[in-house]
Amino acid sequence: MILLSGILYYFLMGVLNLVGLGISKKFLTEVAIRTLKESDIIYFDNYTSKSCDINVNTLREIVGNKGNIIEADRTLLENNSRLIMEYLDKNYKVSIAVIGDALIATTHVSLVVEAKQRGHEVNIIPGISVHCYIISKSLLSSYKFGKSVTITFPYDDFIDPAIYNVISENKQLGLHTILYLDLKEGRAMTANEAIQILLKLEGKFKMNVISKSDIIIVGARLGCDDERIIATTIEEALKADFGSTPHIIILPGNLHYMEADAIKWMLMK
Numbered sequence: 001m002i003l004l005s006g007i008l009y010y011f012l013m014g015v016l017n018l019v020g021l022g023i024s025k026k027f028l029t030e031v032a033i034r035t036l037k038e039s040d041i042i043y044f045d046n047y048t049s050k051s052c053d054i055n056v057n058t059l060r061e062i063v064g065n066k067g068n069i070i071e072a073d074r075t076l077l078e079n080n081s082r083l084i085m086e087y088l089d090k091n092y093k094v095s096i097a098v099i100g101d102a103l104i105a106t107t108h109v110s111l112v113v114e115a116k117q118r119g120h121e122v123n124i125i126p127g128i129s130v131h132c133y134i135i136s137k138s139l140l141s142s143y144k145f146g147k148s149v150t151i152t153f154p155y156d157d158f159i160d161p162a163i164y165n166v167i168s169e170n171k172q173l174g175l176h177t178i179l180y181l182d183l184k185e186g187r188a189m190t191a192n193e194a195i196q197i198l199l200k201l202e203g204k205f206k207m208n209v210i211s212k213s214d215i216i217i218v219g220a221r222l223g224c225d226d227e228r229i230i231a232t233t234i235e236e237a238l239k240a241d242f243g244s245t246p247h248i249i250i251l252p253g254n255l256h257y258m259e260a261d262a263i264k265w266m267l268m269k
């Protein structure tokens with residue numbers, strides 16, 4: 001009897017796949033495409049990141065224009081996980097498709113935990129994340145990155161001081177900081193807007209964490225044919241045009257001479 005219920009339980013499990021799509025079409029992996037094609041329902045996360053060439057329509061083309069792809073905003077994925085759990089409880093294979101990696105700088109781990117608690121199978125399909133991509137292309141040592149932080153749009157002139165604190169703590173330890181830039185209602189913050197926010201924070205807290213002569217690395221449209229990775233000073237970056245979004249920033253900490261040389265020869269214009 002126990003064996004029978006064990007077998008029944010096994011066959012009644014749903015499958016939740018968290019599928020990283022990579023940052024652009026050319027970085028979509030074979031395993032990601034196969035997993036999506038084998039899914040009964042696909043939720044396409046349209047809010048945690050942005051790609052130059054992956055959206056819900058391109059995903060439909062890639063997967064074979066199946067009618068089972070649902071464009072999902074924050075409310076659907078984070079506040080209405082009940083719908084996803086109901087499909088899993090019906091023994092469906094459900095995929096959450098996310099630009100980049102589904103678990104790097106996103107909040108989808110709660111879905112993993114909930115699905116597991118209900119006895120479902122969970123598969124993680126890693127994708128090429130902007131986090132790894134910018135570390136690689138910046139030529140900085142991956143061992144020397146501290147905590148990352150997102151620069152959020154000011155709310156009624158209020159800027160989150162946590163941004164300044166993270167950069168400050170990293171700098172005290174000589175570590176580099178990755179700054180993700182906010183996406184709100186379909187609008188992506190530009191590197192110039194982010195730099196202005198950083199300078200406002202410095203103006204407010206005056207702890208000499210950010211200076212106009214500091215080196216900054218800006219990545220724009222990474223993974224796309226027109227990607228740019230530029231190292232310059234904060235002062236120069238303020239005047240520069242980095243083109244269309246998405247943008248990402250690294251504020252380097254202490255540079256080893258090899259890192260300084262690599263930046264100088266590869267990224268300085």
Ligand SMILES: C[S@@+](CC[C@H](N)C(=O)[O-])C[C@H]1O[C@@H](n2cnc3c(N)ncnc32)[C@H](O)[C@@H]1O
Pocket residue numbers: 023048049050051052098099100101102103104105106128129130131150179180181182183188219220221222223246247248
């Ligand atoms: C919150 S992070 C999500 C990262 C995603 N989960 C991943 O693994 O790639 C999204 C932010 O990363 C940056 N970003 C994402 N893709 C990018 C790209 N292709 N080029 C430049 N910046 C990018 C932007 O600042 C964007 O707002």
